[in-house]
Amino acid sequence: MPNLTDEQLKEVMYRMVFTRTWDDRAVNLGRQGRLGFYAPVSGQEGTMVGSEYALTKEDFVCPGYRDMPQLVWHGLPLYQAFLYSRGHQHGGQIPEGVNVLMPQIIIGAQILHATGVAMGFKLKNEKRVAITYTGDGGSSEGDFYEGMNFAGSFKLPVIYFVQNNGYAITTPFAKQTAAQSIAHKALAAGIRGVKIDGMDVLAVISAVQEAAEIAREGGGATLIEAVTYRFRPHSMSDDATKYRTKEEEQEWTLRDPLVRFGKYLESKGLWSEEDTARVKEEAKAAVNEHIKKAEQTEKMTVAGLIDSMFETTPPHLEEQKADF
Amino acid sequence: MAQMNMIEAIKDALRVELKRDPGVLLFGEDVGKVGGVFRATEGLQAEFGEQRVFDTPLAESAIGGLAVGLATQGFRPIAEIQFVGFIYEALDQMFVQAARLRYRSGGRYNAPIVFRTPFGGGVKAAELHTDSLEGLAIQTPGIKVVVPSNPADAKGLMISAIRDNDPVFFMEHLNLYRAFKDEVPEGEYTVPLGKANVVREGKDITIIAYGLMVHTAIKAADELAKNGVSAEVIDLRTLVPLDIDTIVASIQKTNRAIVVQEAQKTSGAAAEIIAQINEKAILHLEAPVLRVAGPDTVYPFALIEDAWLPTPARIVKAANQTLQF
Ligand SMILES: Cc1ncc(C[n+]2csc(CCOP(=O)(O)OP(=O)(O)O)c2C)c(N)n1
Ligand SMILES: [Mg+2]
Numbered sequence: 001m002p003n004l005t006d007e008q009l010k011e012v013m014y015r016m017v018f019t020r021t022w023d024d025r026a027v028n029l030g031r032q033g034r035l036g037f038y039a040p041v042s043g044q045e046g047t048m049v050g051s052e053y054a055l056t057k058e059d060f061v062c063p064g065y066r067d068m069p070q071l072v073w074h075g076l077p078l079y080q081a082f083l084y085s086r087g088h089q090h091g092g093q094i095p096e097g098v099n100v101l102m103p104q105i106i107i108g109a110q111i112l113h114a115t116g117v118a119m120g121f122k123l124k125n126e127k128r129v130a131i132t133y134t135g136d137g138g139s140s141e142g143d144f145y146e147g148m149n150f151a152g153s154f155k156l157p158v159i160y161f162v163q164n165n166g167y168a169i170t171t172p173f174a175k176q177t178a179a180q181s182i183a184h185k186a187l188a189a190g191i192r193g194v195k196i197d198g199m200d201v202l203a204v205i206s207a208v209q210e211a212a213e214i215a216r217e218g219g220g221a222t223l224i225e226a227v228t229y230r231f232r233p234h235s236m237s238d239d240a241t242k243y244r245t246k247e248e249e250q251e252w253t254l255r256d257p258l259v260r261f262g263k264y265l266e267s268k269g270l271w272s273e274e275d276t277a278r279v280k281e282e283a284k285a286a287v288n289e290h291i292k293k294a295e296q297t298e299k300m301t302v303a304g305l306i307d308s309m310f311e312t313t314p315p316h317l318e319e320q321k322a323d324f
Numbered sequence: 325m326a327q328m329n330m331i332e333a334i335k336d337a338l339r340v341e342l343k344r345d346p347g348v349l350l351f352g353e354d355v356g357k358v359g360g361v362f363r364a365t366e367g368l369q370a371e372f373g374e375q376r377v378f379d380t381p382l383a384e385s386a387i388g389g390l391a392v393g394l395a396t397q398g399f400r401p402i403a404e405i406q407f408v409g410f411i412y413e414a415l416d417q418m419f420v421q422a423a424r425l426r427y428r429s430g431g432r433y434n435a436p437i438v439f440r441t442p443f444g445g446g447v448k449a450a451e452l453h454t455d456s457l458e459g460l461a462i463q464t465p466g467i468k469v470v471v472p473s474n475p476a477d478a479k480g481l482m483i484s485a486i487r488d489n490d491p492v493f494f495m496e497h498l499n500l501y502r503a504f505k506d507e508v509p510e511g512e513y514t515v516p517l518g519k520a521n522v523v524r525e526g527k528d529i530t531i532i533a534y535g536l537m538v539h540t541a542i543k544a545a546d547e548l549a550k551n552g553v554s555a556e557v558i559d560l561r562t563l564v565p566l567d568i569d570t571i572v573a574s575i576q577k578t579n580r581a582i583v584v585q586e587a588q589k590t591s592g593a594a595a596e597i598i599a600q601i602n603e604k605a606i607l608h609l610e611a612p613v614l615r616v617a618g619p620d621t622v623y624p625f626a627l628i629e630d631a632w633l634p635t636p637a638r639i640v641k642a643a644n645q646t647l648q649f
Binding site for chain 1: 353354357358361379381382383384385386409410412413448449450451452453589590619620621622624625626627628629631632638
């Protein structure tokens with residue numbers, strides 16, 4: 001059990017309920033064409049909210065493409081998350097002091113960046129930790145092995161957090177690897193490897209806190225495999241019924257991290273259904289406000305895009321503005 | 325003949341070749357059980373078995389390298405890279421290992437591989453899903469580059485690509501997958517690699533295009549016709565080999581040309597085409613050959629992609645500039 005105060009426990013629940021509501025709304029906004037590509041997260045609130053919560057704001061997050069909640073809870077304004085999805089460059093303009101990189105579409109690239117970020121912390125003698133995220137699918141990329149191997153070799157303060165939700169789009173975990181677990185892959189890199197229940201937000205917080213402490217003390221990297229499930233399909237243009245059974249989906253619903261943690265808090269008298277309802281309303285209002293703000297953000301232009309390519313726009317690009 | 329959209333035509337080509345040649349294998353991320361994110365391979369695993377049509381782990385370099393290894397053992401791999409932006413992960417295997425296999429072995433080995441990938445903008449997809457990266461491929465010695473613009477060509481070119489004894493980068497425009505249906509010949513229908521298609525005859529100016537831009541060019545030609553300008557439109561179909569003879573023959577007639585590409589302007593297919601026109605037809609030209617292309621920026625996914633992409637209006641403008649030179 002992580003050492004958390006009642007207020008902290010409630011905050012974790014607040015964030016999970018908020019994230020679930022945001023996800024529900026985002027799916028609808030996507031359908032209405034008000035968001036671009038959106039990767040749903042419901043089911044993974046335990047891993048996403050918990051892992052970020054276990055770190056300090058000085059620690060650095062290198063996300064995959066689905067990890068928008070970690071960025072927002074680490075400080076990225078929600079409307080910028082929406083702008084990123086819509087393809088607006090301001091979505092990637094991370095505010096000063098928010099220690100994150102942009103969502104990474106190229107699966108695996110972020111794993112190497114986190115390794116470099118961690119080396120930076122080590123070189124500067126800062127007791128900070130980098131965390132990076134990928135999925136069960138991402139753990140098959142060469143970049144995944146290369147990053148971990150570097151971290152082992154240089155003893156770097158980095159956490160490789162794999163959210164194993166059993167599928168990479170349609171491909172089941174069984175086809176991804178013959179390894180007993182993803183956590184086993186840490187062995188070959190000479191770093192710590194642990195496997196946890198990702199539907200248990202407290203287990204997630206404990207594992208990340210421990211890994212972060214070890215990293216801060218110079219003990220090197222940890223690979224954490226958190227077993228979880230995503231209730232919705234890969235994206236809203238994907239049909240999960242083609243590769244998952246209803247029974248399987250239902251079985252995982254029983255392990256819903258919100259329900260599990262909510263029940264625990266209720267038993268301690270810290271949470272009630274009214275709290276859930278209140279947070280949902282708050283989250284809905286926040287989503288509405290931020291999507292409006294995203295929509296009202298000054299439109300991008302091709303000329304502006306051209307000027308964003310280099311520090312000073314070279315003549316050949318300057319000339320190309322005439323076409324737009 | 326059956327009516328098919330481009331996805332169906334591609335699937336038909338894959339099925340014909342899987343049936344005809346037991347050495348043909350098809351693999352990539354999600355292509356097996358479910359048939360790919362666009363269902364271009366739907367049903368093929370059920371029909372030909374998991375040995376020949378299979379899902380791979382998520383690793384593009386391994387997909388490319390697997391194809392090269394299989395090629396040395398007499399197979400004809402069709403390897404799918406799920407979206408164009410992910411070819412970067414496989415570039416060494418595609419553009420070095422496969423493309424140089426014949427050279428490096430002095431002809432002892434060859435790589436009869438088709439690397440299929442969807443590409444192309446206008447569908448509001450995520451970052452790095454819709455770039456036009458043919459320029460990287462055409463600058464790579466040893467790999468052919470195919471970009472079909474319609475269902476029948478997609479089928480005929482795919483079958484030729486599979487039968488070709490050298491590696492082929494086969495680029496399928498996302499915005500054409502389900503854009504329209506057309507007559508597609510049944511069975512073993514082939515379209516030769518390296519043969520362009522004059523899709524509209526004209527006498528005043530030649531518009532050279534490939535992929536989706538063929539359709540944009542045709543729209544522009546319609547506009548030009550309203551002002552009495554007769555534009556000839558050439559669909560290149562393949563960029564390597566390039567059918568320069570068809571281009572030159574057209575320019576000998578029209579004396580004017582523009583090249584349209586969706587990719588960024590600099591050092592792309594259009595630049596190469598214009599260089600070859602200079603070499604082979606400069607004395608037939610009445611005006612410089614202009615390019616209509618994307619600007620030299622990163623492809624801006626979603627929000628402003630329509631403003632970025634070449635439009636019929638921009639083609640008309642360039643055509644008029646050429647005509648009034
Ligand atoms: C290098 C690369 N290859 C392929 C893709 C396409 N793609 C997007 S998501 C995905 C599956 C990812 O699965 P996993 O890592 O398990 O993450 P999950 O979607 O389950 O969160 C694939 C193949 C990509 N984005 N980047
Ligand atoms: Mg997964």
